[in-house]
Amino acid sequence: MAAHRTSSSDAYEPISAEWREIIHPRDRKHWLVEGVGLESKNALTRDRVIIAQRRMKGLWKDYFVTMVHAVALLLTPRVSESDIATSQSLYNTAMKYLAYVFAQPDPILHAQAYLLLTLHALHSPSSQMIVTMVSATMRYCVMAQLHLAESEPKVLNPVFSLEVQTRRRVFWSAYALDRLISWIYHIPNNIIDEHISVELFSNVGDSDLHRDGSDDCRIRIETPSQKTHVSPALHLFRCRRIQSRIISTMMRSDFEEINASTTWREHMLGELDAWRSQLRLLSDVASKSYTSDRWVGMAYNYTILLLHQPTKENVCSGFGDRSVPACVQIAITFRTFQKDRQTAQLWPGLLSQVAVGITLLYCFWATPPQRQTPAYKTREVPEALRACSTALAILAERWIQAEPLRDVFDTLAREVPVYGMVVDGSPPRRISAESAFYIQSQMPLLASIIMHRGVLRMIREIITEDFPRDFPEPHDQTLSADLGGHLCSEECPFFQRTGHAGSVSTNVQGFDSLGGGIGGAFGVDDETLMFPLLFGSAEF
Known part of the structure; x- marks a missing residue:
């Protein structure tokens, strides 16, 4: 027995920290004991070690x-x-x-x-x-x-x-x-x-x-257009790819040269409208899923905002006319989702609502009253601002870190005159010094949270500059059907002029209910109609 004890040194190795958490405490002593009868004492321990080893292999x-x-x-x-x-x-x-x-x-x-x-x-x-x-x-x-x-x-x-x-x-x-x-x-x-x-x-x-x-x-699976449980997400993914091309273009070092022409933006609008029309195949009027009209409208209008980021130079050239209705519809729809408890509370969702609210206010700040078109003069504008304020207040209850975003938006909403809100006397030249000072003090924190340079630029302009009043005549922004010079990637169907160039729609005053059939750029049975699954519309 003594010879066996000295030759069985492997039975006395100390147990590792990980195995200590797995093996029962009453059996740990068998890893340290050196004495007579170890064979019988270790019989149960060996079984437990085998179980522990199997358990560790499955811990992933x-x-x-x-x-x-x-x-x-x-x-x-x-x-x-x-x-x-x-x-x-x-x-x-x-x-x-x-x-x-x-x-x-x-x-x-x-x-x-x-x-x-x-x-x-x-x-x-x-x-x-x-x-x-x-x-x-x-x-x-x-x-x-x-x-x-x-x-x-x-x-x-x-x-x-x-x-x-x-x-x-x-x-x-x-x-x-x-x-x-x-x-x-x-x-x-x-x-x-x-x-x-x-x-x-x-x-x-x-x-x-x-x-x-x-x-x-x-x-x-007989045809590409047949519905499966992944079909709804496939179509939303196509919208994400359109957004990807827009972002890639905007991030280019020569974007100012590209942006000097309206061609690339017109092409993206055509792609976006074709995507929206094709959702008719999967849209369910009674549904509350990602293929319902409201969800599709959110994705559509978010992309309109991505494509038309307003500045003082372009806001009177059609960018305001497209951004204001999109912001209004997003804010009202998002608030409806909150009331119906259809949307999860995500931090990017909060930031997207901040961006929508700031963009809406900026359009009214940057557009002189005499230049404000019917797109600005809808009774839904004040409703949208209240909806945005309420949505931010609810999300601020979820995260204390969101309170500065809520307070800054509410401050700007009080300072920027919008259609339907009574303004005593003549319009102000700029926002009040108190509000400007408060928002300026919050800018370092906002920069670390929002990070979006365009949104931060709009806030800085509002708090540091006068309301624009004397604008030059806007540039001609009439949409052109000539897509021969657009600068998309080679994978884009328009790159080789295989698309339907004449189908570009100019009706982007905000998303309405889906109507009509499939757009001209793609056929019903075209395999390009289906796109892969994603996690859903997390930003909503």
């Missing part, structure tokens, strides 16, 4: 289960303080298992872990954290080569391959989040569209995906 699953619950608690519109505390506790627990995820060899698991961290970050009141997490997620996808078609597994039928379609869904979900944050903060995309070669994933339901990508289920 605990991360995903715990994080999904942590995020799910925040997705409900009725999130309470108790839900927030529970979510944070679950998040802290999940972090203990994150190392086990990265110990797995599968890069898809790593990317999915990043995606969950990003979704949780979207509900935190930290712009820096959100931007950092989204950037890290997209960069990891690039390092794992998920954006490259040549890196995909070679299977018989990739359209129905679970492995291929999972890879594509992971990448395009990261892409959608990246474009969302690029739009909210008006910062460059982490990867440009021209560097992406992987295909969009297919309009195929989960039940039709097979590990071997066999052909036996091909017959289930």
Whole structure:
């Protein structure tokens, strides 16, 4: 027995810190004891060690289960303080298992872990954290080569391959989040569209995906326009790609030269109107999902604002006429979603409402009263401002960090005269010194939270400059049907003049109910009609 005790040194190795948390305390002593009868004492311990080893190999699953619950608690519109505390506790627990995820060899698991961290970050009141997490997620996808078609597994039928379609869904979900944050903060995309070669994933339901990508289920999906449970998100993703091209163009160093011509903006309007008309295939009047008229209208009007950022120079040249109705519809619709409890409380959603409210006020500040067109003179303008103020107040109850945004907006709303609000005497030359001083004192904080240079510029102009009164005659902004000189990427159908150049619509006074059939640029059965799944309209 003595010889056996000395030769069994491996039975006496100290237990690691990780295993101490798993093995029952009454069995830990067997790892340190050196005495007679160790064989019988260690019999139960060996069984427990085997169980512990198996348990440690599966700890990566605990991360995903715990994080999904942590995020799910925040997705409900009725999130309470108790839900927030529970979510944070679950998040802290999940972090203990994150190392086990990265110990797995599968890069898809790593990317999915990043995606969950990003979704949780979207509900935190930290712009820096959100931007950092989204950037890290997209960069990891690039390092794992998920954006490259040549890196995909070679299977018989990739359209129905679970492995291929999972890879594509992971990448395009990261892409959608990246474009969302690029739009909210008006910062460059982490990867440009021209560097992406992987295909969009297919309009195929989960039940039709097979590990071997066999052909036996091909017959289930007959046409590209057939509805599946992923179809609604596919079309919203197309809007995200339109936004991506707009952002990429605006971030170019030669954008001033591009912007001197109206061609590129007209083309994007044509793309946007074609996308909106094609939603008729999936729109459900009775639905409250992402294909309802209201949700589609939100996405449409947000893109109109992205495309027409007003300045003192262009506000009287059609930019104000397009921005004001879009802001009004967004503010009223967002408030309706809040009342119906249809929207989650996300930090980017708060920032988007701040941008909408500031843009609406700026248009009235920058446009002399005699230049204000009928688009400015609707009774919905005061209603939209009240809706925006209420929405910000509700979100400020969720995050104390949002209170300065709420207060600055309310201060500007009192100072800038808008249609329907009584102004005693002649219009003021500039906002009051007290209000200007207060907002100026908040600018460092606003710059760290909002980050959007365009929104910050509008605030600075309002608090430091006189109301514009004597404008030069506006430039001719008549839309042209000539798209031959637009500067989109080669993947754009208009680049090779395959699009329907004459179909560009000038009716962008705000989104109305969907009507009519499919636009001329794409046919009903055209495969370009379907676009891949994303996490949904997180910004709403």
